[in-house]
Amino acid sequence: MVNLPPDQPNQPDPIRPATGSPSQGNRILDFDELLAVVLAFVGIGSILWWGLSRNSNLWAGADLLQRRANNPPAVGLPEAEAETDDFEPRVLERSDRPREDVPDSAVSSDLDGETRRSGAAVRDEAVLVPAVPNTAPAAPATDAAETTQPLDISDVPPTHWAYPFIKPMFDQGYLPDFPESGFQPDQPLTRAELAALISQAFGDAPREGSVIAFTDVPDSYWAAPAIANAVSQNFMNGYPEGDFRPDQAVPRYEVLVSLATGLNLEPSPAPEQTLQSFVDAGPLPEWARAKVAAATENGLVVNYPRRDQLKPAQAATRAEIVAMIHQALVERGELPAVNSEYAVP
Numbered sequence: 001m002v003n004l005p006p007d008q009p010n011q012p013d014p015i016r017p018a019t020g021s022p023s024q025g026n027r028i029l030d031f032d033e034l035l036a037v038v039l040a041f042v043g044i045g046s047i048l049w050w051g052l053s054r055n056s057n058l059w060a061g062a063d064l065l066q067r068r069a070n071n072p073p074a075v076g077l078p079e080a081e082a083e084t085d086d087f088e089p090r091v092l093e094r095s096d097r098p099r100e101d102v103p104d105s106a107v108s109s110d111l112d113g114e115t116r117r118s119g120a121a122v123r124d125e126a127v128l129v130p131a132v133p134n135t136a137p138a139a140p141a142t143d144a145a146e147t148t149q150p151l152d153i154s155d156v157p158p159t160h161w162a163y164p165f166i167k168p169m170f171d172q173g174y175l176p177d178f179p180e181s182g183f184q185p186d187q188p189l190t191r192a193e194l195a196a197l198i199s200q201a202f203g204d205a206p207r208e209g210s211v212i213a214f215t216d217v218p219d220s221y222w223a224a225p226a227i228a229n230a231v232s233q234n235f236m237n238g239y240p241e242g243d244f245r246p247d248q249a250v251p252r253y254e255v256l257v258s259l260a261t262g263l264n265l266e267p268s269p270a271p272e273q274t275l276q277s278f279v280d281a282g283p284l285p286e287w288a289r290a291k292v293a294a295a296t297e298n299g300l301v302v303n304y305p306r307r308d309q310l311k312p313a314q315a316a317t318r319a320e321i322v323a324m325i326h327q328a329l330v331e332r333g334e335l336p337a338v339n340s341e342y343a344v345p
Contacts (some may be wrong), residue, residue, distance in 0.1 A: 065146075094122050148222055149181035153224050156185050162319035163337045165326040172335065175322070176200040179222055183317035191236070192223035192246035193319060194255065198235045198262065199226035208211035214244040221246065235262030252313035253320055256295040257288050258327055277344065278303075278310040288312075300327045301344040 140264055154169050162185055162312070169175050175183075176196040189197075218224065227244060230236040234262045235258050238244045259265075268274050271293030275281040284292060295301060302323040303309055327343065329335040 010216050100219045112125040148177035148179055151177050151183060152181045153173055153183045155182045156319075160185060160319070161340075161342060163324050164340060165302070166319065166321040168335055169322055169326055170328075170340075173327070174201045174335075176226070176331065177229055183318060185322075186317050188249045188315040189255075189318050190247050191244065191250055192221075192227060193318070194258070195230035195236055195246075196223050196226040197321060197325055198233075198258070199229040201329060202235075202262070204234065212238060214238050214242065218248055230262075233262055233281050235259070249315040250321075251313050252310065252316045252320065253284055253288050253292055255316050255324060256300065257291040259300055259324060260291040260295045260298075263290075263298075263328060265298050267291075268297055277308060279308050281310055281312065284310075284312050295324075296344060298328075298331055299343065299345065300324050300331070302327060302340070302342050303344060304342045308343055 149172070153166060153175075156166050160166075166183070166185065167174075176199070178193065180195070212231055214227070217227055221227075223246060227236070227246065231238065231244075267290050271290045274293040274296050275284070277296065281289075281292075292301075292310075294314060302320065303308070304320065304323075305310070323340075325344075326335060326338065330337050
């Protein structure tokens with residue numbers, strides 16, 4: 001006899017669904033599930049639409065670039081660089097050369113924009129395509145230096161260390177006119193300006209000797225008469241090569257030698273002892289030591305900013321030279337003495 005399990009009352013078949021219940025495959029979706037499906041399809045559609053529209057923009061941009069490449073703008077490249085193989089140099093005729101007699105001021109003074117642009121074009125053409133002279137170039141014109149301007153010492157403030165020397169010289173008419181109107185006290189002095197100062201301060205009465213003609217001082221040069229006077233009075237000399245070098249700067253010791261020579265100062269009996277007053281007199285040339293010592297003993301030396309520094313090789317400034325000439329005029333009784341801490345006693 002076999003024992004069997006008791007019968008299960010009304011137990012549904014695990015494989016077949018219960019009678020009267022709907023199948024899982026035919027189940028109707030709830031509202032929430034239906035809404036989720038709709039939103040999913042909407043999102044997928046949006047992504048597809050965005051992708052398709054982006055691709056169309058890219059295609060449109062590529063088409064635009066292609067059209068730009070096929071039709072380049074007119075300002076893309078200058079016409080001068082478009083083709084270089086066919087370039088041929090142009091020979092300018094005399095009538096084609098730019099005029100050089102049109103001053104720049106006539107162009108710049110016009111307020112019209114087109115006039116200014118055309119004036120700039122003329123200047124550029126003159127630089128790029130200059131006229132080639134058929135003969136050797138002549139000496140440069142010096143019209144700017146042929147005339148002088150009335151001297152104005154307004155650029156010398158009363159606080160300037162040399163003002164006590166410059167002001168009385170200017171008031172008494174001992175300062176000449178220069179090509180520029182300002183005095184420019186701290187500018188290095190040239191040989192031509194030194195000759196002008198000497199000629200103005202000590203008169204133009206020539207001493208014995210003929211006037212020397214220098215190769216670099218034409219008769220039209222603004223300081224030619226002053227140079228002739230300074231040389232004839234033995235204040236200055238030219239160079240062995242026959243030139244004067246008017247635009248060359250003047251060392252301080254040469255100014256003292258010129259004044260001592262032109263004023264016929266008595267030589268110093270003990271020049272080395274006199275020069276011991278300066279801490280930097282060692283580099284002085286041997287031929288200049290006695291003259292510098294004589295100028296020192298006659299009170300012509302003015303040293304700024306330190307009285308014991310002669311600075312013999314340094315280029316002299318206009319203020320320094322005027323101060324020394326002022327002291328020479330004081331020794332001659334033509335100007336009152338100035339109480340200055342920079343004057344060497």
